[in-house]
Amino acid sequence: MAEATAAAPELRPLVPHLTLGATREEDYLNGSVCKNCGTKYVGPRLFCAKCSSSGPFDTVKLASTGELHVYTIIHQATPYVKAPYIAAIVDLDGGGSINTNIVGIEPTPENLQFGMRLKMFTEKVSEDNEGNSYVAYRFTPA
Amino acid sequence: MREVAIVGVSMIKFGRYPDRDFSQLGAQASLEALKDAGVDMKQIEALYSGNLYSTSGSGQRILQQMGQTGIPVVNVANACATGSTAFREAYFAIASGAYDVVMAVGTEQMGKQGLLGSRGDPATSLEGRVGSYMMPAVFGMAGMEHARQYGTKQEHFALASVKNHFHSTENPLAQYQKESPLDEVMNSRAISYPNTLLMCCPTGDGAAAAVLCSMDKARQFTTQPIKIAASVLTSDPFTDRDLTLPDVNTLTRNAAQIAYQQAGIGPQDLSQVELHDCFATAELLHYENLGLCGDGEAGIHVASGAPWIGNKIPTKYQEDIAPLQDKTYKPKTTAVVNASGGLLSKGHPLGATGVANIAEIVFHLRGQAGGRQVEGSKVGLAHVIGLGSSCTINIVQK
Numbered sequence: 010m011a012e013a014t015a016a017a018p019e020l021r022p023l024v025p026h027l028t029l030g031a032t033r034e035e036d037y038l039n040g041s042v043c044k045n046c047g048t049k050y051v052g053p054r055l056f057c058a059k060c061s062s063s064g065p066f067d068t069v070k071l072a073s074t075g076e077l078h079v080y081t082i083i084h085q086a087t088p089y090v091k092a093p094y095i096a097a098i099v100d101l102d103g104g105g106s107i108n109t110n111i112v113g114i115e116p117t118p119e120n121l122q123f124g125m126r127l128k129m130f131t132e133k134v135s136e137d138n139e140g141n142s143y144v145a146y147r148f149t150p151a
Numbered sequence: 152m153r154e155v156a157i158v159g160v161s162m163i164k165f166g167r168y169p170d171r172d173f174s175q176l177g178a179q180a181s182l183e184a185l186k187d188a189g190v191d192m193k194q195i196e197a198l199y200s201g202n203l204y205s206t207s208g209s210g211q212r213i214l215q216q217m218g219q220t221g222i223p224v225v226n227v228a229n230a231c232a233t234g235s236t237a238f239r240e241a242y243f244a245i246a247s248g249a250y251d252v253v254m255a256v257g258t259e260q261m262g263k264q265g266l267l268g269s270r271g272d273p274a275t276s277l278e279g280r281v282g283s284y285m286m287p288a289v290f291g292m293a294g295m296e297h298a299r300q301y302g303t304k305q306e307h308f309a310l311a312s313v314k315n316h317f318h319s320t321e322n323p324l325a326q327y328q329k330e331s332p333l334d335e336v337m338n339s340r341a342i343s344y345p346n347t348l349l350m351c352c353p354t355g356d357g358a359a360a361a362v363l364c365s366m367d368k369a370r371q372f373t374t375q376p377i378k379i380a381a382s383v384l385t386s387d388p389f390t391d392r393d394l395t396l397p398d399v400n401t402l403t404r405n406a407a408q409i410a411y412q413q414a415g416i417g418p419q420d421l422s423q424v425e426l427h428d429c430f431a432t433a434e435l436l437h438y439e440n441l442g443l444c445g446d447g448e449a450g451i452h453v454a455s456g457a458p459w460i461g462n463k464i465p466t467k468y469q470e471d472i473a474p475l476q477d478k479t480y481k482p483k484t485t486a487v488v489n490a491s492g493g494l495l496s497k498g499h500p501l502g503a504t505g506v507a508n509i510a511e512i513v514f515h516l517r518g519q520a521g522g523r524q525v526e527g528s529k530v531g532l533a534h535v536i537g538l539g540s541s542c543t544i545n546i547v548q549k
């Protein structure tokens with residue numbers, strides 16, 4: 010009886026706007042720029058919500074550095090996440106705003122200043138039942 | 152477009168009804184609204200039903216409980232603005248001349264799911280790994296944008312809870328009717344900075360209904376028809392960070408501008424407002440979005456006493472609140488905000504909220520609001536925002 014060959018476990022980005030490189034140091038955030046109106050989006054786009062065109066879009070590499078726009082400290086988290094933790098919106102250098110976690114500091118308002126400089130890193134955060142691993146990005150103070 | 156009147160309203164007490172389903176709650180609210188209007192079910196020409204969790208056939212299921220007359224039913228889902236969108240469809244049905252008498256009903260059975268709900272497959276969920284997308288996070292960060300821009304303190308946001316919980320003590324229909332002084336709000340369990348547990352609305356079950364009629368026929372049913380002076384719906388326009396952090400401000404400002412224009416009034420003419428205080432932070436943002444105070448003034452506006460019933464801080468809270476006041480501040484509006492106790496006390500059964508807010512204002516315009524009555528209320532504004540995003544504003548007047 011022929012055994013179904015199990016697909017080899019893969020390393021996958023947790024979100025489509027993260028592009029994985031050969032090593033974690035080579036991972037980067039991707040974006041799209043509308044050629045019609047110049048709006049820069051995080052991740053791939055087919056159409057433009059601002060100018061209602063189908064672009065076309067230039068795929069671009071987004072910065073791995075930026076500044077803290079706003080944050081919140083989540084004390085009541087979903088079961089598989091350790092609370093408290095810092096959820097934030099980061100404005101990337103050169104354009105694009107993203108949702109992220111800020112790690113490497115105690116989650117207190119005193120440790121967080123609007124506009125503070127931050128830098129990105131990536132790491133494996135989860136694994137599914139087929140053994141595939143998922144990589145996410147996070148930010149720490151620069 | 153014809154003038155449209157509200158001739159009957161109802162709201163059942165919000166809370167937990169584990170032994171009922173949403174259609175029974177909706178049937179109860181519908182029958183109470185018909186009774187309030189003095190209208191028979193056989194006179195209702197169409198039904199507009201708002202429910203978010205049971206979108207398919209919610210209105211039919213209500214009629215299967217209390218009145219299968221075979222009328223057209225439109226079921227509406229529009230995030231937290233579900234009930235108020237159903238109300239607006241009912242408004243248009245009459246304004247257009249298609250019908251003379253219709254009903255709008257909003258219902259929800261949320262149970263005890265809390266703020267988190269289900270987040271899908273733990274292996275691939277983004278929640279908590281790439282920021283947070285839960286309501287507490289969004290409204291925490293929306294508050295922090297105000298803090299970033301204007302230096303608003305956590306205590307200022309907390310005052311929205313102190314006020315609304317104080318108002319709720321006179322609302323027997325509210326899910327919670329418990330006062331909470333400032334230190335209690337500040338010291339309650341942290342949920343998502345700057346909001347503590349007492350700065351988050353509870354989940355629950357509930358229903359509310361309204362009977363609408365053309366103004367020229369309204370006097371058949373009531374001596375006190377309430378005029379719908381504006382009924383507005385907006386969605387989120389493109390703004391810089393909206394796709395990352397939902398922008399709850401711009402669509403509310405757009406809706407307010409259109410609503411004031413439709414009604415031919417300004418924020419200074421409002422007797423009262425029921426606005427979407429799903430979190431304490433949201434209440435302050437919407438003072439400014441609705442033009443109740445200038446940009447950056449929301450914190451000192453709530454501390455001034457202006458949006459409190461009676462337009463003043465209750466004596467027992469004066470000492471606590473004095474340090475947060477700016478004695479030179481002169482409020483430019485006197486609209487009482489969330490006399491019902493707001494979502495923070497009244498509860499927020501999603502599909503019911505938008506109709507319940509309008510019912511609350513109608514109670515005041517008729518002088519039926521008991522101990523929480525806004526004296527001499529003549530015109531009120533009901534505001535709802537749902538993430539994703541949709542915003543409704545209805546202005547109703549005597």
Ligand SMILES: [Zn+2]
Nearest residue numbers: 043046057060
């Ligand atoms: Zn474009």
